[in-house]
Amino acid sequence: MNRTAENEKPIKISTILIYVFFCFMMVLYLAPLFWIGMTSLKTRAEIYKSPFGWPEAFQWGNYAVAWKAGKLGIAMLNSLFVCVVTLILTMIIGSMAAFAIARLKWKLSGAAMIYIMIGMMIPVHCVLIPLFVRFAGIGLNNNLWGLILPYLTFSLPTCVFIMSGFFRSIPNELLESACMDGCTIYQIFFRICFPLARTGLFVTGLMTFIGNWNELLLALVFVSDDMKKTLPVALTKFVTPYQTNYDKMFPAIMIAIIPTIVVYCLFSNQIVDGLTTGAVKG
């Protein structure tokens, strides 16, 4: 915003200081990630003896061992399944509710909005025990659907909030002309409003997906079967009261975060802006 001012003047000391500061921040943010990469290629003895040195020989085998031992392939599939299903259901159920609240005319729409918004202020911890007890009773523990249900519920408030904003911004004329053409209310929603709110859906989708992809507590409590564990839980298994397998842990961390980093690098601008939009509206 000060572009004109900056271009006219020679480079100021304050600007240099800002750049120095941000270079320092870059080191603070990137060095740890780079360092996990290095460490993941060392033998266990090396990790203990020279944690910051260059690996004597690249132990690519660590990755294979960690992948197999941590059952990371299955964990990743589980995470993917849970997150994708939650994502789709959230978008459909959430935007349906948002549409009804934002555009349809009924007395209780305000109350319904408040009802759903309360969910934003309630941490998942306080329903953990009743849900666990109830789910154990009906066979939903140790079942990925037992994760999807609460994930879905806790993703809905943000989705409804963001989407209702988008639906409100759709001009009335558009709906009226659709109505003239004889569209039903369902067609108006699915053919006109839903596609128009693409940006909103993208933002909601991102928030939902990332939030659930990283979720640990519910996944930890609800799933004990190895074949159904999600990625964050699979990671914590490398540290147990009896042993810490650093030579497997670091490759596992890498395997867990690389996909996220790759996707982030590809779409960083959209993701950062999208998530911010989401948070602002939420």
Added chain:
Amino acid sequence: MDKLLRDKKAIILFVAPALILFTVVLFIPIGTSFYYALCDYDKTTRSYSFIGFGNFIKLAKDPTMRIALKNSLFFLVFSCVSQLIMGLLLAALLTNITKGRNVFKNVIYLPCVLSSAALGLLWAFLFHAKVGINNLLANFGIQGPAWLYSTSGFITLPMWVIAFVSLWQYVGQSMMLYMAQISGINKSLYEASYIDGASKVKAFRYITLPLVKPMIGTAMSLNAIGSLKFFDLIYSMLGDKTENLKMDVLATYLYRTGFSSKGGNHYGKASAIGVILVVLCLLATGIINKLFKTENYEM
């Protein structure tokens, strides 16, 4: 048109799934949770018996609960204050440069999208008693402090370490929120102030800050709820060591009371902790909203 929008059948069809889910998965369990909080759960017979406020009285006398409460409140205050200062600082500085702004912004935001469980393991290793940073310091003949296991002081060193790690991870979020708000400020305001001879610092104080104020409320409520829920990082960094190191927060204490093999399965007591957590969340957001009365802002 109006008739279409008042179609009762459509309305019910649209909102019912969300409302049913909310009721079944959220509100009924919350009710149950409040009920469990007033009950004693017997592990062997697996039954609940009503004991009134027994769990809360027990918690009031429980030294671990006091520690957990203290630590959680510390996290709350620390995260609100530090995120406000660092977030605003980063945002203000970033809006002052053009080259590389995107790179800096994206890198600082990166940890926000990564798994806390993974990053926690990384930091736990770096702050390990011997092998991490302390190994580096030892090369220079310095004996590193007990980053993650010192138990002295009102707020212990490990608490500060973990608080800073969480600041590192999540400051990008606050930064982005403030940046969005700052870039929405009309540039002519600044230009006018510079013509009047105001310095950049002054412009920040008298233009940026007041106009960012509504966003402070939003960002702070997010931080407040986030810090009260704080679990992933501390669990992956300390695992089952939280109790002996006096490092419990409400979420870890709830988890252990409810689910750990060591002293777990006290569903009644754990529910009581959950109830306290909800009350704190509602209180914190209420107070913050009072402090920073948010006007409506549209993007």
Added chain:
Amino acid sequence: MKRKVMSVMLSVSMAAGLLASVPMTAGAEEVQEITWMFWDDLEASEDNITKGFKEVIDRFNEDYDGVYHVTPITTTLEEYYTQLNALVDADETPDVFIVSPGPNLTDYVAPGVAAPLDEYLEEDGWKDTFSSDAVFAQQTYDGQIYAVPLNIAAACVFYNKEIFEEAGVEVPETYDELLEVCAAIKDAGYTPITISAGTAWCLSMLAGYLCDREGVDLDAINSGEESWVNDKTIAAGEKLLELSQYFQETAAGDSNDDATAALYFEEAAILIQGSWAIGQMNGANPDFEEKCGVFQFPAIEGGNDPNRVIAKSDSLAMSSSTESPEACIALMKYFTDDEAQRYTAEVGGKIPVTNVEYDVSVAPAQLADVMDIFSNATGTFGFYNESLVSSDAGAEFDNEMVAIFQQEKTPEEAFQAVEDWYVEEGYR
């Protein structure tokens, strides 16, 4: 219209139900399917005992292909009992599950979750293969056996012979000698004792030994005849505090793993640990095997019998609601057959529960010493935290021992706190 909504909801939930069943294993035809629950990950674990269990499971499934099939359910040790309880609540008790003897087993015996096993043990001489009837002592309730032990681990003192030589000290036989040894090792520039207080049960094990050597009568305390606050417990607490000056500096935060590593990387001279650590030590640093000696926890003069050993066994219990007891028993027998028991000794470093012959030269060097100590023992006792009135009481004991070590409480205050806990929870 409500009906329509309901029908939509119903069909959605039915679709969900269908989807949910997809990831589950396909239905069995004639194969008897059973489940086995265990507290470590069969694939990821580096623990030799776990690896051995995996072999047993694989062998069982292969041999009984088409007849029986067992599916393991694994969790972490930390959440094991919670997850097990959840399954019990859901009427999905695993057919066979591992459990520690003591209050944990009682939790399943008392409500009838675990089935008595005597009739199966008496059948075809299974019981006779065990080394003695004494191995069932902790698993017996009212004369009936409710769990089958798989191995025995004894807690001993492991030490680095080279460091002892360098410091010019001999194996200590009494507590006072132990203090002298520690002082000499400290002067020689090594850490005398490596221990984990971060993982509380490790410290608690040392406290348990000190209490027993002092002659603390645990049964009397548990039953309420005696208070936790007495001369003997306080003397034990003071000795714990006295020894703590010789711990490594990072003891408070070190995990069990870190503490063990300090011994096998030859930074520290003494580790008090269960014999399960043998496999881990030899695996991580093969050079250490011949440098590692074992001795019995020293005596306290004027105290209790110094030949008592802390022993711990992993045991298997069978669900009383299982539909295929034959399959369960067949599986249990695989855990106690010669091949599994030989593995227990030769690779796992634990003491077998049967009279199996095993190759001493293959077994870890330390095991012979452990066996010596164990066979000369006049009696065994369990981990203190697993021998109290409940598992919560054990957790309380652990925490108070850590409080003594961290000098937050004096021994009197700490044991008073345990006593208060007993009073509050209604055990007095």
